[in-house]
Amino acid sequence: MPANSRLSHRHVFTLALALGIGGLLLATAAVTTAIASVHHGSTDSRPVLVAGIHFTYPNLNFAAALLLALATTGATSIILGLRGSWRQLGSYRSLVDQIRVVEPLDKDPRVTVIADPLPQAFCAGYLHPRVYVSRRTVELLTKAELDAVLAHEHHHRRVRDPLRLAYARILSRALFFVPVLRSLSERYAEVAELSADHAAVRASAGEVAPLASALLAFDESGPPGAKGISPERVDALLGEPIDWRLPSLRLAASLGLLSGMGTLIWLISGAASAHATFNLPILSSQPCVIVLMTMVLLVVGVCIFGRPARRFEAFGTQLRRRIIDARS
Amino acid sequence: MCPDSLDIDGQTPPPLHELEEEVMEEIWRRHEVSVREVMKALNVRASKARAYTTYMTIMARLDSKGLLERRREGKTDFYRPVYTRDRYTDLRALGAIESVVDQFGEVALAHIARQMAQLDPEHRRSLQRLARKQ
Numbered sequence: 001m002p003a004n005s006r007l008s009h010r011h012v013f014t015l016a017l018a019l020g021i022g023g024l025l026l027a028t029a030a031v032t033t034a035i036a037s038v039h040h041g042s043t044d045s046r047p048v049l050v051a052g053i054h055f056t057y058p059n060l061n062f063a064a065a066l067l068l069a070l071a072t073t074g075a076t077s078i079i080l081g082l083r084g085s086w087r088q089l090g091s092y093r094s095l096v097d098q099i100r101v102v103e104p105l106d107k108d109p110r111v112t113v114i115a116d117p118l119p120q121a122f123c124a125g126y127l128h129p130r131v132y133v134s135r136r137t138v139e140l141l142t143k144a145e146l147d148a149v150l151a152h153e154h155h156h157r158r159v160r161d162p163l164r165l166a167y168a169r170i171l172s173r174a175l176f177f178v179p180v181l182r183s184l185s186e187r188y189a190e191v192a193e194l195s196a197d198h199a200a201v202r203a204s205a206g207e208v209a210p211l212a213s214a215l216l217a218f219d220e221s222g223p224p225g226a227k228g229i230s231p232e233r234v235d236a237l238l239g240e241p242i243d244w245r246l247p248s249l250r251l252a253a254s255l256g257l258l259s260g261m262g263t264l265i266w267l268i269s270g271a272a273s274a275h276a277t278f279n280l281p282i283l284s285s286q287p288c289v290i291v292l293m294t295m296v297l298l299v300v301g302v303c304i305f306g307r308p309a310r311r312f313e314a315f316g317t318q319l320r321r322r323i324i325d326a327r328s
Numbered sequence: 329m330c331p332d333s334l335d336i337d338g339q340t341p342p343p344l345h346e347l348e349e350e351v352m353e354e355i356w357r358r359h360e361v362s363v364r365e366v367m368k369a370l371n372v373r374a375s376k377a378r379a380y381t382t383y384m385t386i387m388a389r390l391d392s393k394g395l396l397e398r399r400r401e402g403k404t405d406f407y408r409p410v411y412t413r414d415r416y417t418d419l420r421a422l423g424a425i426e427s428v429v430d431q432f433g434e435v436a437l438a439h440i441a442r443q444m445a446q447l448d449p450e451h452r453r454s455l456q457r458l459a460r461k462q
Contacts, residue, residue: 087434095429095432095437098431099428117427122437156438161438165436165438196438208461209459209460219447231445237458
């Protein structure tokens with residue numbers, strides 16, 4: 001298990017990193033190419049009369065329409081990526097605010113002990129991750145078990161797993177046109193635990209028992225119905241080979257899509273700059289169109305980032321609580 | 329496991345806030361105390377001494393939250409914990425929705441036991457066997 005899992009640990013993340021960077025570059029290229037092909041001029045736009053008001057609509061050729069569609073996809077990805085990063089940072093900050101730090105751990109000051117009714121052990125933080133254990137963990141585990149758990153978490157800290165997990169998660173949602181990223185992101189989360197388990201066993205002088213009994217303690221006292229230890233981790237501790245194959249079909253589809261998009265952008269940008277006779281709707285010479293578009297964008301922005309969304313989420317949480325209360 | 333089987337029976341005691349926890353810890357250590365005793369014990373350790381009324385308010389609040397029981401003797405109120413410390417922790421664990429880490433499930437953090445999967449009985453037995461091999 002060790003060599004195998006460490007190998008895939010590196011590979012899964014490198015692949016996700018490469019595909020993510022590729023996807024982001026393409027998204028940016030689509031947007032910038034579209035903007036660059038816009039040649040502003042009132043003569044190029046066509047007038048239309050709606051309810052007595054003069055509007056203009058852009059005069060665009062097929063290549064330009066296709067480029068516009070690609071640019072919209074790219075812009076959506078970039079916005080989703082920014083929103084995902086913003087949310088990750090925000091919820092991490094709220095987590096840190098709400099965590100009640102009790103003290104640093106006596107024998108290892110790099111570890112923070114927190115007050116939490118459940119046994120917890122995790123690594124959080126992006127640039128300077130920290131290891132957190134709950135006081136319940138310290139009470140519950142024997143010294144050997146705690147050492148194994150801390151070795152597991154320090155491994156996450158050393159390789160900055162929270163940052164990697166956040167990166168993989170954000171990009172897999174933002175780059176929806178790269179389907180394999182989601183599988184890679186989920187796989188990375190599993191493989192990160194396998195590697196950390198391996199580090200814990202190594203720290204216990206090759207003994208599996210301390211980590212195994214610690215994992216049992218966590219699994220048994222977790223919240224009812226919650227997900228916990230994956231069966232694959234037990235298999236890995238038993239020394240069984242890990243059975244995971246790269247989703248080659250999805251990878252091929254993703255690579256095909258990415259290269260297809262790249263080629264398309266490259267080809268179209270040539271065609272669009274040769275004809276260069278279109279306006280994007282936003283840049284239409286009609287000022288009121290610009291104002292209207294800005295207002296629509298503002299409303300959309302507020303709904304996505306602002307209060308209504310948060311209120312809606314809070315309402316959902318409240319509703320769930322009421323349903324649980326009603327059932328009991 | 330379906331959500332219906334969640335053990336939420338309305339008995340989950342409320343969480344403790346910072347100062348409440350300090351006070352409860354002291355009461356758990358001594359079993360039955362007056363406000364003045366708690367104040368003396370905590371102010372010795374605290375960097376900034378807090379007023380008697382602060383402790384009085386907190387202990388009255390803990391009483392109304394159902395965590396303390398009050399007994400009046402002459403002019404003095406004595407408080408004792410309703411649950412032992414372990415019992416409190418266990419009850420809180422049952423109502424684990426309040427766990428900070430679970431509340432922020434969307435934060436990317438590497439948790440030792442919060443994966444997408446769950447152990448089946450066979451794997452659990454294997455893990456138990458591994459745990460016994462000391």
